[in-house]
Amino acid sequence: MSSEMDDTTVPPTTRTRAYEGGSTHPVIRGPRFGAGRTAVDLVAAVVGALVLSMAIQFVIAKGPTLVPDTHVPDAALALLATGLIGCLIGGLVVRRVRTAPGWVRFVGATGGLAALATFALALPLLATRHYLGGTRGDNEFRLRYFERMTSGAGLADFNYEGLPPFYPAGWFWLGGRFANLAGMQGWEAYKPFSIATMAVTAAVTFVLWRLVVSGRIAVLASLATLVMGLHVPAVGEPYAWPTTAWLLPVLVLTWTCLRRSGGPLWPFVLVGVYLGVCAMTYTLHLVFAALVVVVLAVVAGVLAVREGGDRGSVVRGLAGRVAVVAGVSAALMLVVWAPYLFGGGIGAKNVAAQYLPAASAYFPTPFTPSGPVGILCLAGLVWAVARLRSSRVAVVVVVTVAAVYVWYVLSTLALAFDTTLLAFRFNVTVNVTLAIAGVFAASRCSGGRCAGPRSGSPSAGRPRSGPRLRMPSPGLPLSVGMPVRRSRSRVSSGGGGSSPSVWSSRSA
Known part of the structure; x- marks a missing residue:
């Protein structure tokens, strides 16, 4: 395993805090980077991903023809996507990449994710000037909204001039400024701006994950997020x-x-x-x-x-x-x-909420093991439940998934008041959350924690130094012990040297 933090392990601490009653606990480590570094990383990720995405889209549009009315673009996408994913994952194990300067790894991760998101959408859409869905369905009002925001810098309803917008205009307003800067009409700018949004989202996802987990886990979690977004597909709603x-x-x-x-x-x-x-x-x-x-x-x-x-x-x-x-x-x-x-x-009535498709009538079950995605989500669910007391990520996964199911229940109860909570909009949330949890489960297994020592190995027959279950003291919550380095200021709360549970204040 790398010397970087694991998905949830807590680095050693040397300070303590005291509660009333005399109990002391180690201080929990916060984000892995400071405010200044995080701000710089976010800006760099946004600008870099935007520039890279637009450059790739320009090359695809102006480059050699790929016979767009055939499966040639799909074949090119399969080759490029395989290569990019291979580079992203391979870079996690190649020593020369792992020991490269931090800025090189940052550029490689954000650039690789942004490029993958761009290729995954730009190549299949090579034969059209429209985004996913064309001009049908909800894209009709989205294109109209884009045109409205392109025609002026003020906020306005996409149907009625002079009325303030009810539908949030943030993304469409930025798209309008993009169209003005590029000298394009609103409908024409919708596709390139949507693809660029996907690229920026992938890069920023990596920056956010890297705040709370190691860089290698952040790459895998971001990659799983992007792949699930393309699989569902959630990228059809770019905003x-x-x-x-x-x-x-x-x-x-x-x-x-x-x-x-x-x-x-x-x-x-x-x-x-x-x-x-x-x-x-x-x-x-x-x-x-x-x-x-x-x-x-x-x-x-x-x-x-x-x-x-x-x-x-x-x-x-x-x-x-x-x-x-x-x-x-x-x-x-x-x-x-x-x-x-x-x-x-x-106080105005929300007519948009009076909509109940089939997806809102049934609970989402992405963890049905009917394919690779279902198996990944099932593994994530099992991992989250099993690690609930020792992993901060598992806690958030369980709470988030539970909140989605509670939202479904409340949406059904809201039918009594002739409205809904549009619960089907959170199907994507469940899919992405459990898929990311599946990545953490796979990462834990690949790190050697799922298998015991091989027969005949030096460690066979000896107690493992990895995670081990400790019997709880009477009246105390069960905790999972994890190996940590000794600090000079040893903290004790009356005995026991086991590492804390995530439910205690001694673990993140």
């Missing part, structure tokens, strides 16, 4: 896909920081920015993500009090952090929603 792809790493960051005592507030500002982006692009994702953040905060508070924390101090600390998230997201939300809210839109 909704980014907030779906970024949901899980943002929630893992939220849970990690909520379980810490103190620490900087910038991670919560970042979470607020994410929720603000949801508000500006896809309101349904804002409501869902905000509810999950609140649930995680409540769970973190309950656990902190059970561990000996003062109830008032815990509540005030968590309330302050959630307030930061709410304040940042509300400020960003008003950028897009202010004209509608202050223009008399409050």
